[in-house]
Amino acid sequence: MVLFIAQGLIWTVIITLSSFALGALFGVFVALARSASSRVIRALARIYVDMIRSVPPLVWLFIVFFGLAELGLKLSPLQSAIVTFSVIASAYLGEIYRGGLASLGSGQIEAAQSIGLSRFDLLARIISPQIFRTVSPSMVTYGIGLMKDSALASTIGVVEMTFRANQVTQSTGMGLTSFAIVGGIYLALSIPLGLWARRVDEKMRKKYVVN
């Protein structure tokens, strides 16, 4: 039974990693738009973020899976899950980046501008590496949340762990055992991730003492 359920782990991992990666990438644009100098762009980005965060992930998942199908864009359950969670992640991670950006202060940006660095270099070599250090714990926390949310994909038919546990329960009635197994696997994934994040954070803090 454990093996049967654990086979669903692959989908959990695929959904989580790809959504996190895509969300982390698009989140950069969200953060940039949220801190843009143009008021219109800032407002649009704000609406995007608020809209995504105000609606439950499950509802978004159904909108993408059932809603887009009605409009003629038929996505597979897996595709729907990845699209939905990527978009949601982009809003949350974008906000996390923006917080880091705000804590960076204007001095770093001005120094980079004064030595003539391009906007790309400013972002890639000055802002990102410094922000990464401050936001990586929040990012991992969000990543763990995303992994847990990926269980929602079972509702549209992605055969991940929760889906399988449900199948087991339907056929054997052993609901406690099967879902305890799922919980155990999530626990086994979350705790090491959290510990790892803390370790990395401490290591980076030691490397560059910021005063």
Place this chain on the structure above:
Amino acid sequence: MSTENKTYLSARNITKDFGTTRVLDDVSMDIQSGDVVSIIGPSGAGKSTFLRCMNLLETPTSGTVEIGDFAITLGAGRSTASKKELATLRRNVGMVFQSFNLFPHLTVLENICLAQRRVLGRDAEQARVRAFELLDRVGLKDKSEEYPGRCSGGQQQRVAIARSLSLDPQVMLFDEPTSALDPEVGAEILAVMRELAEEGMTMMVVTHEMGFARQVGDKVHVMVGGRIVESGDPEQVMTQPSHERTRQFLAAVLGR
């Protein structure tokens, strides 16, 4: 230098509004190649804002910034400078900040090499050689592999000066470079600046260091309430100020 005794950097009719507050009111200033110009005045007079307009870290509401034959005019429907204008200006104008603003995630050497490589296109070895030359000059050759967080304030400011010099600027702007430092440490920075001045660097310095302005400066401008109220030979301005507001200011800073 071929541009000897020629106006090199100039600001004409710079006005800056923050919302409805006018912080700079029609300020003009010329600086000749090789000269050291100091800007003094009470806090909140707009000195730093003016200096930051010189490399367009602050965009003037209106006015012209001119370096050599290259002029950038803002206002009259034009609210931002183009990328190319900014690049040309900043390529020639270096800046040192009150709070150093070194990049904390890069070593001292990397701080000095980054722009050399990315902006000037020097290769790793050229950048390194130049960085060590400059570190040697500011007395920090042995700190090249340290992160800024492990350097004292005075050391950080010297690295910041080296970082700025690494791009071989024509003009250096100093925004209260000693204000965040103990007087003794500040003196080290002033010594470095004095050396630079002696070597012929064109410098514009916002400072509260009256001694520096008097001894090193070729000219001093007194700024009050967003305007220049008095300009001239430092000795003259400091001993026989002609403007009442200058007298008040000098009495306050020198009378302590």
